[in-house]
Amino acid sequence: MKAKDTISWIGFLLISVFVLFPLFWGIRTSFSPRYETSLIPSRLTLEHYQSLFVRPAFLLYFKNSLTVTLGAVALTLPLALLGAYALARFNFPGKQFGILLLVFPLLPLIAILVPLVSYMYKLGVYDSFMALILVNSVFNIPFALWMLRNFILNTPVEIEEAALLDGCSKIGALCRIALPLMLPGMIAVIVFVFITTWNNYLYAAALTSSMSVRVLPQALLSFIGTWGMYWEGLCAAGMLTLIPPLVLFLFFQKWFIAGLFAQWSR
Amino acid sequence: MERSRKQESSRKGGLYILWEYKLPYLFLLPSVILLIFFLAAPLVSGIYMSFQKISLRGISEFVGFRNYRLLLGEGRFRNNLLFSVLYVAGNVGLSVPLAYAAALLITGKLRGIQFFRAIFLIPFIVTPVVSAILFRSMVNPSFGPITALLEMITGKHYIILADSTLAMLTIIGHSFWRSFSFIMLFLAAGIATIPTELYEAGKVDGAGAWARFSHITFPLTKIHLTIVLLIITMWTLQDAETVYALTQGGPGYSTEVTAVRLFKDAFINFNLSYGATIGVFLLMMSAVFMIFYFKLMGGAEHY
Numbered sequence: 001m002k003a004k005d006t007i008s009w010i011g012f013l014l015i016s017v018f019v020l021f022p023l024f025w026g027i028r029t030s031f032s033p034r035y036e037t038s039l040i041p042s043r044l045t046l047e048h049y050q051s052l053f054v055r056p057a058f059l060l061y062f063k064n065s066l067t068v069t070l071g072a073v074a075l076t077l078p079l080a081l082l083g084a085y086a087l088a089r090f091n092f093p094g095k096q097f098g099i100l101l102l103v104f105p106l107l108p109l110i111a112i113l114v115p116l117v118s119y120m121y122k123l124g125v126y127d128s129f130m131a132l133i134l135v136n137s138v139f140n141i142p143f144a145l146w147m148l149r150n151f152i153l154n155t156p157v158e159i160e161e162a163a164l165l166d167g168c169s170k171i172g173a174l175c176r177i178a179l180p181l182m183l184p185g186m187i188a189v190i191v192f193v194f195i196t197t198w199n200n201y202l203y204a205a206a207l208t209s210s211m212s213v214r215v216l217p218q219a220l221l222s223f224i225g226t227w228g229m230y231w232e233g234l235c236a237a238g239m240l241t242l243i244p245p246l247v248l249f250l251f252f253q254k255w256f257i258a259g260l261f262a263q264w265s266r
Numbered sequence: 267m268e269r270s271r272k273q274e275s276s277r278k279g280g281l282y283i284l285w286e287y288k289l290p291y292l293f294l295l296p297s298v299i300l301l302i303f304f305l306a307a308p309l310v311s312g313i314y315m316s317f318q319k320i321s322l323r324g325i326s327e328f329v330g331f332r333n334y335r336l337l338l339g340e341g342r343f344r345n346n347l348l349f350s351v352l353y354v355a356g357n358v359g360l361s362v363p364l365a366y367a368a369a370l371l372i373t374g375k376l377r378g379i380q381f382f383r384a385i386f387l388i389p390f391i392v393t394p395v396v397s398a399i400l401f402r403s404m405v406n407p408s409f410g411p412i413t414a415l416l417e418m419i420t421g422k423h424y425i426i427l428a429d430s431t432l433a434m435l436t437i438i439g440h441s442f443w444r445s446f447s448f449i450m451l452f453l454a455a456g457i458a459t460i461p462t463e464l465y466e467a468g469k470v471d472g473a474g475a476w477a478r479f480s481h482i483t484f485p486l487t488k489i490h491l492t493i494v495l496l497i498i499t500m501w502t503l504q505d506a507e508t509v510y511a512l513t514q515g516g517p518g519y520s521t522e523v524t525a526v527r528l529f530k531d532a533f534i535n536f537n538l539s540y541g542a543t544i545g546v547f548l549l550m551m552s553a554v555f556m557i558f559y560f561k562l563m564g565g566a567e568h569y
Contacts, residue, residue: 011371012382019389019447022400025411029403037409083297086290093287104305106497108504108552110525111545114532115311116304138304141297199393201507206533217395221511224399231403238396249391253384261455 023242030236048236057211058237061219064129065198066244068215071133072197073190076140080189083141084148085178089157098149104142113206120207131207132215136197144189147259151185152178188259191252195245216241309549315542326539333543342519343527346544349434350524350551353509354502356438357445362495365449370483372450373457386447394444398511401440402427427513430520437509437521441502449494456490457483496559503551524548 030048032041052058087098116135120126125134155178179186201217208214214222220237227233249256316333318326337343372382389397404412405426417423426432460483468478506525509515515522515530522530524544532541 008371011368015368015447015450016382016385018443019386022397022404022443023388023392025404026396026400035409039411079296079300082293086293090287090290092290104301106500106552106556108500108525108545108548110504110506110528111548112305112308112312113528114538114541114545115308115315117533118311118538119304119308134300134304138300141300145297195391199391199395201395201511202529205507205529217393217507220395220399224402229406229408231406234399235403238393238399241393241396245391245393246388249388250384253387257383257387257451261452 026235026239029232030239032232034232048232049240051233052237052240058219058240060212061214061216062240064213065216065241067129068132068136068204069194069197069244071129072136072140073193075133075137076144076193077186077189079137080141080144080148081182081186083145084152087145087149088152098146101142101146105139109139110202113202117206127208127210127213129213132204132213135203135207136193136200139203140193140196144193147189147192147262148182148185150262151182151188151259155181184255185259187252188255191248191256192259194248198245312542312545315539316546318539318542320538329539333539337540337543337547342522343544345519346522346524346527347547347551349520349522350503352434353438353441353505353521353523354499354555356434357441357502358495358498360438361442361446361449361498362491365446366453366491368446368450369453369457370479373454383451386451389444389446390448392444394505394508395511397444398440398508401436401443402512405436428517430517433513433517433521437512440508440512441505444508445498445501449498452494452497453487453490456487460486492559492562495562496556499555499559500552503555504548524551 028039028041029036031044031046033043033045033047036042086092087095117126120131120135123131125131199217201221204215204218208218220234220241223230223234223237315326317328317330319329319332320326404410407413407423407425410426413424413426416426424432426436464482464486465478468482473481504525505523506529509521509523509526510529513521515526524547528541528544528548531537531544
């Protein structure tokens with residue numbers, strides 16, 4: 001048994017190095033003087049971060065990303081919550097189609113992006129935050145709804161029934177009793193929608209064209225074009241982009257991971 | 267539509283049934299409307315658009331299978347399809363077996379998993395464009411560590427992203443980095459559901475480590491393997507953004523997978539008919555993979 005433990009720990013260590021090396025490299029490069037070749041830089045510098053903040057555009061892109069992401073969370077969560085409650089607590093004809101919610105996230109959504117762009121044109125929201133919020137929400141709703149459904153299934157229905165007997169209305173019971181119990185599930189969904197929306201490049205590239213609504217991943221790619229191979233600055237911008245999703249993830253990882261992996265095995 | 271008809275019929279059941287059914291439909295209605303309007307409808311429009319020739323001014327005419335014929339007649343597009351298969355096969359073939367082995371290795375230490383799980387899952391939540399930039403800077407010809415490592419091993423200085431084979435390996439390696447730990451944790455979660463009594467019974471019967479694996483662990487995790495294969499295949503197949511961010515499909519067209527071709531045609535060159543048609547090709551490829559894996563899963567249910 002001892003030998004197996006040692007092998008396991010070596011495995012953990014190797015995987016950790018593999019997983020963390022690119023991030024270490026990004027941090028290292030963003031603090032290194034230009035053209036530093038050794039793995040451990042001889043001196044550290046903040047100049048690349050400073051050069052980002054003297055450009056007002058970077059802050060604008062950061063704000064844009066935040067607007068779109070929070071908008072998508074705000075639209076997805078209530079809709080998914082309502083739908084999830086219906087799927088978990090009611091029996092009704094057509095319920096079996098709920099399993100489709102697990103198939104949607106697997107489909108190559110890039111395939112419907114072309115018609116979707118022309119829809120957005122016709123709706124008059126092309127090149128706006130609204131288009132990005134809508135598309136990110138729609139593509140997140142299926143998995144978010146399914147995740148919440150499973151969380152609700154795992155909270156005991158008896159508490160809601162007791163509340164009903166006490167004379168609460170069904171919606172009153174849902175709000176006062178069930179919502180606090182679903183908090184871990186809601187947080188998992190919020191983190192999930194936040195991360196997928198924040199990280200997305202494709203929909204933004206397809207649905208917007210002007211600089212004023214550009215989000216961070218788009219900005220990063222355009223930096224490559226305008227800065228050439230200024231890797232130190234690109235890594236600095238990349239590391240700043242990672243902070244919000246990484247902080248959210250590390251802070252709520254227990255609930256997020258539980259929410260993520262529980263869904264597929266049911 | 268189906269649902270509202272059933273809602274009509276339930277009205278006969280009196281006020282109680284109406285109340286019972288109306289509420290869940292009402293709750294689901296906003297989500298269903300959005301999904302029909304922005305997911306199902308564009309799917310149909312996309313197929314319709316693939317049979318049209320659409321000019322930049324938005325004037326369209328019906329051309330039958332012309333787009334399909336033109337695309338399939340192109341050597342470049344046939345390569346796009348081939349590179350998609352290579353990209354998927356490369357990533358799945360590399361990450362699933364290694365992640366399965368790693369999952370078997372780490373399940374003995376559940377305490378360790380709790381601690382390392384969050385670290386392991388980081389690549390999965392890193393912004394794809396950012397990880398692509400990190401990989402690009404790691405293979406950059408002037409000071410990239412992977413370039414240096416390759417030079418140490420082979421003794422030759424490569425400009426990695428200018429070499430078509432190495433560029434393909436870079437996009438596969440990048441996807442491998444992003445998906446490896448997700449697959450490992452997914453499979454570890456599956457292995458953890460196997461009751462320990464089975465292993466104890468196996469030991470009593472004198473089954474060795476290999477017999478315990480091939481008769482207990484493998485059959486009982488076949489379903490998890492199938493699901494994770496499906497998830498990773500779909501993600502890799504539709505991945506346009508990391509490949510585009512890493513290589514733009516180059517050098518030449520040597521890493522231009524189907525999804526990247528779609529992205530470039532539709533949103534950079536504004537060839538909407540080609541964009542829609544390539545979308546249909548991608549959907550057909552997904553359908554083929556899905557049917558294949560569901561057949562596999564059907565086989566798994568016999569255990």
